[in-house]
Amino acid sequence: MPRDDTSPMIPEQRREQMLRALRKQQVLSVHQLMEMFDCSHMTIRRDIALLEETGQAYSVTGGVRIASQLHSEPSHQSKAVVELPQKQAMARCAANLLHPDMTVYLDAGTSTLEIVPYISALHGMTVVTNDFGVVAALADAIDVQVIHTGGLLDHPNRSCVGPLAAQTLRRLATDVAFMSTSSWDLKRGTTTPSAPKVEVKQAAMQAASRCVLLATSSKYGTFGTYRIAGLDQFDTIITDAALAPGAAEGIRTLGVELMLAE
Numbered sequence: 001m002p003r004d005d006t007s008p009m010i011p012e013q014r015r016e017q018m019l020r021a022l023r024k025q026q027v028l029s030v031h032q033l034m035e036m037f038d039c040s041h042m043t044i045r046r047d048i049a050l051l052e053e054t055g056q057a058y059s060v061t062g063g064v065r066i067a068s069q070l071h072s073e074p075s076h077q078s079k080a081v082v083e084l085p086q087k088q089a090m091a092r093c094a095a096n097l098l099h100p101d102m103t104v105y106l107d108a109g110t111s112t113l114e115i116v117p118y119i120s121a122l123h124g125m126t127v128v129t130n131d132f133g134v135v136a137a138l139a140d141a142i143d144v145q146v147i148h149t150g151g152l153l154d155h156p157n158r159s160c161v162g163p164l165a166a167q168t169l170r171r172l173a174t175d176v177a178f179m180s181t182s183s184w185d186l187k188r189g190t191t192t193p194s195a196p197k198v199e200v201k202q203a204a205m206q207a208a209s210r211c212v213l214l215a216t217s218s219k220y221g222t223f224g225t226y227r228i229a230g231l232d233q234f235d236t237i238i239t240d241a242a243l244a245p246g247a248a249e250g251i252r253t254l255g256v257e258l259m260l261a262e
Contacts, residue, residue: 009037015047022057022066029063052246055187058221059244070193070224073157073182086216086240087111089261091118093238094178094214100124102175105204106134108159109180111214113137120144128174130160130200147172152196161196169203177208179234181215183222186250189231190215193224201228212236217243231256 009017014037021036022028028036033044048064051057057064091114098104098115101124106112108131116137119125126145127138138146151165179201181190190213192198205211213234220243231237236257243260251258 011047014039015051018047018064019051019056019066022064026068027060027063027065031062033064049246052186052244052250055185055223058185059246061242065221067185068222070183070191070222073192073194073224083216083218083240086242086261087114087214089240090214090216090238091115093259093261094118094212097176097210097212097236098122102126103128103173105129105169105174105177105208106131107178107180107201107204108133108154108157109214111216112178112180115178128169128172128204130165130204132158132160149200151200154194154196161194161200163199166199166203169200169207172207174204174208176210176212177204178212178214179205181213181219181228183219183224184213184215184231185221185223186231186247186254188223188227189233190228191224192226192228195226198226198228205229205233210235212238214238216240217247220244220247 030041030044034041048059052059055067057066087110090111094115095118098118100122103126104119106115106127106129113133116134119127120141128147130149135146135148138144149160149165149168151160152162154161182192184190211234217240231251232254234256236259237251238259238261241260241262248258
């Protein structure tokens, strides 16, 4: 319904009311917001862009979604069956960054796991990982050297975390680190609700000559309690083509290479 009062609403008031509505409904369409505030499509899109800049809300196809906090990460088993085509497309993009005789870090995650076949096809590869799924996938690849970090077992994610895993990584040097994340955005970077993961991920990035983030667009606009790295600390970000144009523009403004997997 259009507003029934005649007093003008300044942009800051409109955006604050927009956030209040989003906190209740989580997602609103541009059309709903145009009716709610009796204003133009361009005005609403401008408001959404400003909310994106402050990390409070994020554009989706035809509308806007409130930024949401991630309180726990899904298990490896649940992640393995979702967005598989997107993860496979992202892995094909990642394969373009590989060449023979590399030392590669594969972070724990179902997106990074999809890179394994491309590594196995190359000569002289060494893989460092904290992920037991990656180790299992490479068990029969006798031409690939595999180093597991060890450390504290994260049962749901089938990986190792904590200071022992980080200590192993600090003793190594890798050509490229393919990193995963459960949540990311321009303002907060990559985050996690799991404190033991932070030190391992940061050590893996510090050990690498090149850092690449693999993250589906569905995780964009969510955030966890613990910050890992700003997006500007990655050389390349690989995501799927559904990433909102505003987010893509913001990433490129940081000087980070963005690869959108079709």
